[in-house]
Amino acid sequence: MATKKKVQNSKKDPLVSPETLMAIQEDVGALYAEHETEIRKVMNEAEKPVVVVNFTVKLDLTESAPIVETMIRFTSSVTDKRVRKLDDPTQPLLLSKEDLEATKRKPGRPKKVVGEDPEAPATPEGE
Secondary structure, three states: OOOOOOOOOOOOOOOOOHHHHHHHHHHHHHHHHHHHHHHHHHHHHOOOOOEEEEEEEEEEOOOOOOEEEEEEEEEEOOOOOOOOOOOOOOOOOOOOHHHHHHHOOOOOOOOOOOOOOOOOOOOOOOO
16 A cells, blocks of 8 residues: 655745755855866866766755755766667558668669660660
């Protein structure tokens, strides 16, 4: 049997007290100041002077006195992306992938011209 989630403060009440918010701000500032030289080193060594700095704050409000854990993470930013369209698994395949590829026109394949005799030898233009 599932237990009901403990009801927290109403939506109008702030989630954390002003003191807790002040402690978070102080911890973020202290972590940045402590690691600023390392952040600058990463920025100077990067191809572009861009460094992503993330601060994560974990709030544990299960006890009467809140526990605040503040973390810093920084790195030079690398973005990579791959997009692939896959076959719809709910649709049956009418042709196998090999059969489908065989029906496609390949580069360099001559186009059919309407009205020409396919058995006649090709003649250069202007003759």
